[in-house]
Amino acid sequence: MPRADRGGGQDGPPDPGSVAELLWRTAAEPGRKARHRLSARLIVDTAVSLADAEGLGPLSMQRVAGELGCTAMALYRHVPGKDHLVAAMVDTATGRPPAPADPPGGWRAEVETWVDALWDLYLRHPWMTKAPTTGAPVGPNELAWFEALLSPLARSGLDRAELVPIATFVSGAVRDLARVATELDPAGAAEYGEVLARHLDPGRFPVLCSLAGTDGFDEDEDGDVTPVVRSGVRRLLDGIEGRPGSH
Structure with a gap:
């Protein structure tokens, strides 16, 4: 089933070649604060900010366009569709990896x-x-x-x-x-041991019952x-x- 938010009417995930081309081109463009003209990098940075604030669910090309004050069609000149956009968002938000410790450990x-x-x-x-x-x-x-x-x-x-x-x-x-x-949900995690204590049969779940109250399986755990x-x-x-x- 085609996704309504993908440009070009494609079915299925985008091909790796077109995704790679967008990701490397986006990475080479100046960051959001460096320019105001519409670009793939500006679109991606804006989408990352929206996802950080609202999650991935509400994200759409139309939502990003509204944030930038342009039409969704203007975005498609720089980003083929939502699938490409999300892939670029992930790579951009990932940033650079941690540098090895000096001296190395x-x-x-x-x-x-x-x-x-x-x-x-x-x-x-x-x-x-x-x-x-x-x-x-x-x-x-x-x-x-x-x-x-x-x-x-x-x-x-x-x-x-x-x-x-x-x-x-x-x-x-x-x-x-x-x-x-x-x-x-931390509240649910805190009640986990209590719920199991009410329902677990030691004959059917002997190991689980033996672990109740031990480190790593404590009803007071906060869900971390x-x-x-x-x-x-x-x-x-x-x-x-x-x-x-x-x-």
């Missing part, structure tokens, strides 16, 4: 710094976790982040064939848990997902570090 510390930085990025721009993923990254900023994760993993002793799968797993886990963190991210990453890196040939 080893590949493991570099990965953990990367994870923390990506986590903070998603919490600053919650709408990014809801943006559709239609393919591998092709924009300059997303590629820079991927390179910044692959670089320390390449020094960990992993086989080259494992680098992209592991990096994809780490980035995907952070994104999905960030989505949970931004959607989770950050410890889950850090614990999972540490265990993954423990496994990589413990492999023969790792360093």
Whole structure:
């Protein structure tokens, strides 16, 4: 079913080539404060500001045009449609990856710094976790982040064939848990243990019942997902570090 907000009457996601062309062209243009003439960068920066304030749901080409004081047709001269716009928004909001520590703290510390930085990025721009993923990254900023994760993993002793799968797993886990963190209701999370205590049958759920009241499964928890991210990453890196040939 075609989307009414896409220019050109295309069905399905935009092709990677046209997305890449827009992302690299947008990145090369001056930022929003540097110019007032309508451009892809101005459109994208405006859309990012709207999404930060209102979320991705209400975003439309018409909404962005209204914010800029022009018609939606004027936007299509610079951005092919909403799908391209959202892809450019993600790459622009992503920005540059964290620089390695100086002096470097080893590949493991570099990965953990990367994870923390990506986590903070998603919490600053919650709408990014809801943006559709239609393919591998092709924009300059997303590629820079991927390179910044692959670089320390390449020094960990992993086989080259494992680098992209592991990096994809780490980035995907952070994104999905960030989505949970931004959607989770702290009040509901605080009642979770109490709800389970009323309904769980120890004969059917023996492990869950045995964990009730323990660290990481406490009815007084405030719904903070950050410890889950850090614990999972540490265990993954423990496994990589413990492999023969790792360093």
